[in-house]
Amino acid sequence: MLELLRGEALTRRLERGSVPLREALRIAVEAAKGLAHAHAEGVIHRDLTPGNVFLCADGQVKVLDFGMAHAFGHRKVDGGTRAYMAPEQARGAPEDERTDVFALGVILHEMLSGELPFLDAEALVRASPAPGLEIPEAPTLAALVGRMLEKDPVKRPRDAGEVLQALTATQRELEQVPSSGRSQVRTRPSSSGLKDFFVELKRRRVIRALLGWGIFSFAVLQIYEPVMHGLHLPEWTLSAVVVVLASGFPGTMVLAWIFDIRSGGIERTVPEGGGGMPGRSRLRGKRLALLLVATGVVAAVPLVAWYFFWSRSGRETTAATAGAAPAAAKVPSIAVLPFANLSGDPSQEYLGDGIAQEIAARVGTVVPVISGSSVERYKRSNPGAPAIGRELGVAFIVEGGVRRAGQRIRVNASVVRAIDSRQMWSDEIDVPFDQVVELQERVAWRVATALGITIGPEQPRPRGTRSAEAYDEFLQGKFLESSVDYPEKSQLIRLHYERALVLDPAYAPAMAALAVIEAAEYRNWGAGPEHLTRAENLLQQALDIDPHLGIVREADAFMRTVRFDWQGAAAEFAELLRDEPFNAPVWWELCWSLGRVWPRRLTEAERACRRSLELDPNGVEVQWQLVRVLALQGRHAEAEKEQQELERREAGSRTVAYGRFTIAMEEGRSRDALAALAALQATRPIGHVVMAWQVGGLAQAGQIEEAFVRLEEALDAGYRDAADLRNSRWYEPLRKDPRFEKLLAKYGLGP
Numbered sequence: 001m002l003e004l005l006r007g008e009a010l011t012r013r014l015e016r017g018s019v020p021l022r023e024a025l026r027i028a029v030e031a032a033k034g035l036a037h038a039h040a041e042g043v044i045h046r047d048l049t050p051g052n053v054f055l056c057a058d059g060q061v062k063v064l065d066f067g068m069a070h071a072f073g074h075r076k077v078d079g080g081t082r083a084y085m086a087p088e089q090a091r092g093a094p095e096d097e098r099t100d101v102f103a104l105g106v107i108l109h110e111m112l113s114g115e116l117p118f119l120d121a122e123a124l125v126r127a128s129p130a131p132g133l134e135i136p137e138a139p140t141l142a143a144l145v146g147r148m149l150e151k152d153p154v155k156r157p158r159d160a161g162e163v164l165q166a167l168t169a170t171q172r173e174l175e176q177v178p179s180s181g182r183s184q185v186r187t188r189p190s191s192s193g194l195k196d197f198f199v200e201l202k203r204r205r206v207i208r209a210l211l212g213w214g215i216f217s218f219a220v221l222q223i224y225e226p227v228m229h230g231l232h233l234p235e236w237t238l239s240a241v242v243v244v245l246a247s248g249f250p251g252t253m254v255l256a257w258i259f260d261i262r263s264g265g266i267e268r269t270v271p272e273g274g275g276g277m278p279g280r281s282r283l284r285g286k287r288l289a290l291l292l293v294a295t296g297v298v299a300a301v302p303l304v305a306w307y308f309f310w311s312r313s314g315r316e317t318t319a320a321t322a323g324a325a326p327a328a329a330k331v332p333s334i335a336v337l338p339f340a341n342l343s344g345d346p347s348q349e350y351l352g353d354g355i356a357q358e359i360a361a362r363v364g365t366v367v368p369v370i371s372g373s374s375v376e377r378y379k380r381s382n383p384g385a386p387a388i389g390r391e392l393g394v395a396f397i398v399e400g401g402v403r404r405a406g407q408r409i410r411v412n413a414s415v416v417r418a419i420d421s422r423q424m425w426s427d428e429i430d431v432p433f434d435q436v437v438e439l440q441e442r443v444a445w446r447v448a449t450a451l452g453i454t455i456g457p458e459q460p461r462p463r464g465t466r467s468a469e470a471y472d473e474f475l476q477g478k479f480l481e482s483s484v485d486y487p488e489k490s491q492l493i494r495l496h497y498e499r500a501l502v503l504d505p506a507y508a509p510a511m512a513a514l515a516v517i518e519a520a521e522y523r524n525w526g527a528g529p530e531h532l533t534r535a536e537n538l539l540q541q542a543l544d545i546d547p548h549l550g551i552v553r554e555a556d557a558f559m560r561t562v563r564f565d566w567q568g569a570a571a572e573f574a575e576l577l578r579d580e581p582f583n584a585p586v587w588w589e590l591c592w593s594l595g596r597v598w599p600r601r602l603t604e605a606e607r608a609c610r611r612s613l614e615l616d617p618n619g620v621e622v623q624w625q626l627v628r629v630l631a632l633q634g635r636h637a638e639a640e641k642e643q644q645e646l647e648r649r650e651a652g653s654r655t656v657a658y659g660r661f662t663i664a665m666e667e668g669r670s671r672d673a674l675a676a677l678a679a680l681q682a683t684r685p686i687g688h689v690v691m692a693w694q695v696g697g698l699a700q701a702g703q704i705e706e707a708f709v710r711l712e713e714a715l716d717a718g719y720r721d722a723a724d725l726r727n728s729r730w731y732e733p734l735r736k737d738p739r740f741e742k743l744l745a746k747y748g749l750g751p
Contacts, residue, residue, distance in 0.1 A: 006057040010050035010107070018114035021137060021185065022174060027053070028108045029167045030061030035104060035160035038066070039097045046095065048103035049081045050110065083116055087151050097159035104163065105148025105156075109133065112185045117149055134186040137177065141170045201257075201295075209256035210249065210299050217245040217303055246304050250296030257292055333368035334451070335394040335418075336360035338379050339411070340401040352402040354475030355411065355440055359398065362444035364582045366453055370394060374618035389418025392617065396424070398447055409433045413443050415450045425450035434468035465510075470503035474510050481513070493517055511542035512555035519562045522718065524687040529718060535559065550580055554589075561593060564721040569593040570601075587612035588622030595629050598723045605629045620646065624655040631666040639663050654680055661693060665730060670700035688717035696730030707734055708743070715747045722749040 010027065013019065019027065031053050038045060045052075045066060054062040082090065086102035089095055109117045109130070117130035130149040133142040144166050150156050157163045201207055224241055336359055339352035360371035370392050378388060385397050400413035414426035427446060431439050465471055477496030497514040500507055518535035521527035539559055542552045557572030570593035576586055587608050594605035609626040612619055623646045630639035643659045650656055657680035664673035674697040677690060691714035698707035711734070722744060725731050734740045744750065 005054055005062060007055045010053040010055060010111075013055060014050055014110060014114070018185065019111040021112065021135065021141075024108065024111040025138070025141065025167065025171050025174065027055065027061050027111065028104070029164065029171055031063055031104060031107070032160050032164040032167055034061075034063035035100050036164045038063075039100070039159045039161060044095060044097060045100050045103070046089070047081055047084075048100055048107065049084045050107055051081075053107065083118070086153065088153055096153070098153040098156045100160060101148050101156050101163055102150075102153075104160065105145055108145050109149065112145070136184065138170055138174060140166075140173070144170070204257055206253060206256040209252050210296075213248055213252045214299070214303065217248065220245060242304065246300040249300035249303075250293040253292045253296035253299070254289070333370065333392075333394045334363060334396045334398060334447075335375055335388060335392050336363070336369055336371040336398045337375050337382075337388075339399070339413070340379075342401040342403040342410075343405070348402075348404055350476045350479035351404060351409075352400075353479050355402055355436070355443075356398075356400075357478065358437075358440045359413075359444045359447065361583075362441065363398075363448055363453075365580055366448070366582075367451070368582045368615055370616060372616065374616045376618075385416045385418045385421040394418055396451060400443075404433065407433050409436055409439065411439060411443060413447070415447055433472075436468065436471065465500075465504040465507040467504040467507070470500040470507050470510065473497070473500035473503065474507070474513070477510075477513060481517075490517060490521060506545055508542040508545040508549055509551045511538045511545070512549070512552045515539040515542065516555050516558050519559055522687070523562050523689060527687075532562065532718065535562070550576065550583075554586060557589065557593075561589075564723075566593045566597040566723075570597060582615055584612045584616035584619060584622075587615065588619055588625055591622060591625050591629065595625065595632070596721075596724065598727045600632065602629050602633050606633070618649070620650045620653065620655050623649075624659045627659040628662045631662045634666070636663065636667055639666075654684070658690075661697070665693075665697065665700065668700075670697045673697045674701065688714045688719035689721075691717060692719045692721065692725075693730075695734075696728065699731055699733040702733070704733060704737065708737075708739060712743060715743070715749075720747070720749065725749075726751075 018024075031048075035045060035048070043066070045063070047065065048063070052063060052065040054064055056062060084103040084106045086095070086099045089099050106117060109115075112133060112135065129151065130146070132146055135142040144157075144163070148156055148163065157166065220241065221238075224238065336356050339356045341349050341352050357371060360369045363369055364371075374392065375388075382388075383391075388397055389395065395418055397416045397418055398413065399416065400411060403410045408430060409432075410428065410430040412426070412428040415424040416422065417424055425446060427443075429439055429442060465474075473496045477493050477500070480493045480496065494514060494517050497510045497517065500510040501514070504510075515535040515538035518527075518531045518538065522529065522531040522535065536559065539552075539555055542549075543556065546552060547556075553572065553576050557569050557576065560566075560569035560572060570590060573586055573590040573593060577583065577590065580586060591605045591608035591612060594601040594608060606626065606629045609622050609629060612622040613626070616622070623642060627639050627642045627646060630636075630642060639659075640663060643656075643663060646659055647656050657676050660676040661673045664670070664676065674694065677686070677694055677697065680686065680690075691710060695707050695711045695714060698704075698710060725744065726735070731740075741751070
């Protein structure tokens with residue numbers, strides 16, 4: 001027969017919160033009486049928990065469930081509830097009455113404070129003591145609980161009888177003191193509070209959740225970045241994704257603390273019964289929330305640092321956005337030599353150069369590539385891979401040959417290691433000519449594979465036309481554009497692009513290339529404004545067809561320079577370099593734009609120039625831009641050194657004249673500067689930009705009247721760089737004359 005009890009277990013009472021001091025003391029006294037009787041009979045309960053303490057409706061307290069009890073001299077049964085186990089019981093060490101004393105101390109502590117003194121088994125076996133209690137009305141009770149929870153059983157009361165005596169004495173003391181209502185009992189945190197917090201993080205599997213979120217975030221970034229570039233989304237969207245993912249760390253901390261994923265689904269983490277550890281922590285409320293959020297923020301630091309410092313430094317490709325040009329890539333550079341013309345027909349010369357340039361452009365999206373004019377000399381004389389490697393500073397060389405016969409084209413290509421001429425890869429491909437773009441892509445992909453780099457799947461990028469004949473005309477125009485100076489053969493270049501557009505009126509790359517030719521004619525060679533109008537119309541058509549093509553974007557930025565929007569041009573070139581970081585011409589165009597904005601950004605311009613020269617050491621356009629930038633910074637000796645190198649390579653060219661003019665102007669030798677431009681003008685027409693330079697030379701030479709006449713001619717021809725006219729010291733003598741502002745206002749350039 002079983003005794004029928006009416007009431008509730010102490011567990012149910014604790015679910016409603018802590019127990020008032022006097023009531024808790026009464027329950028403890030009654031429980032101690034039951035334990036003292038058992039101990040007197042040589043029996044240890046071994047599983048004393050609030051679930052085994054029953055509060056009867058008539059006020060009695062019963063100690064139940066002696067199923068784990070151990071009588072001295074009899075076999076002990078393993079078990080117990082870990083939250084209430086004494087350290088020696090948890091370790092499997094010998095037990096005695098003091099094991100029950102410890103459990104009663106845990107129950108008393110929980111009744112008074114509403115919290116368990118130890119969070120898990122690790123907290124039990126650590127040397128740190130239990131958190132003390134502060135009980136102003138009964139300090140002796142606080143001291144007793146502390147003794148009962150000692151880790152060392154020797155320091156605890158001997159048995160429940162000793163505990164009962166102490167509790168009874170405290171009860172008598174309290175009876176003599178009038179009750180002040182609900183006594184305030186506070187927990188005095190132990191030195192292991194923070195350790196307990198991290199133990200609880202582990203128990204609730206919060207750390208595992210943080211690691212999972214971190215892996216997920218990294219995977220999202222690895223997927224999103226190439227998608228962003230593929231869809232041409234703005235860079236700020238990547239920053240926004242990083243911020244969202246980083247903010248997920250504090251959220252993950254809080255959710256993982258509150259909830260857990262189990263076989264039955266998502267469940268709220270609560271104090272576990274039975275043999276489990278408790279879910280309570282001494283950190284609660286705002287303090288706990290702040291600590292969780294702060295820990296989440298700290299966990300997000302590696303992701304944010306990776307993006308905004310380490311990863312961004314690899315993505316930043318422009319001084320315009322980062323304030324400085326990035327360091328050269330830490331990957332082997334490559335030289336792509338012009339492919340030899342194996343047909344024996346001089347008219348096919350363009351094909352080898354064009355295919356080599358397309359392959360270089362494709363591979364150049366991921367590694368530094370030297371091609372074009374910098375390797376042109378090796379068509380006439382090839383000194384061998386080691387010599388080319390030393391001269392150009394490259395690790396690998398791509399070379400090959402092209403033969404076109406009717407409607408078929410055959411290409412052989414190889415990758416050679418420069419240091420020892422070892423052939424890393426070679427192949428011969430024969431395809432119909434209308435598959436020439438696919439052929440170029442295949443060769444570029446296999447070159448990259450041989451070098452252990454990745455440029456994407458082996459499939460063609462959009463070329464802008466399905467007409468092989470239109471593409472052929474485009475290649476011929478690009479070949480002439482890269483190998484001759486303007487304006488000697490600009491008409492022939494224009495003709496090839498126009499033929500391409502006749503064959504395919506929607507060929508965006510040909511439109512963009514022709515727009516640049518027309519705009520350059522207007523700006524540099526004195527062509528009429530109808531050329532600018534046509535250039536703008538062609539560019540707009542190309543933008544309408546495919547605004548994401550690199551050649552179209554470059555033409556758009558170039559058109560901004562023609563309109564003297566240097567700031568906008570610099571931003572466009574910088575954005576293009578994010579996708580094509582090894583594009584040497586775009587680097588020099590960035591240098592060119594940065595060197596003309598007001599206020600001057602000469603340091604950034606110099607870095608962009610030098611980066612362009614790293615990628616293309618024979619770039620004559622960028623060489624004279626570097627001369628100009630150095631001269632404008634007052635570094636005349638360095639400018640002169642670069643100028644002499646330019647004259648050695650390009651004697652008699654227009655860029656030499658431009659460099660000589662700039663150095664002379666910055667050194668105060670205006671007459672020498674004018675002489676340099678006069679010699680140039682005697683051999684070819686000049687555009688309104690050079691005319692404006694002549695205005696500055698005349699002004700500095702004191703020829704004010706001539707300067708005003710020339711200024712009006714430059715403005716008539718289309719010169720509109722009002723910022724330069726108003727800020728450059730070259731024009732300072734004119735700015736003192738009232739006619740200066742009136743003349744600018746006449747052409748719509750008022751302040």
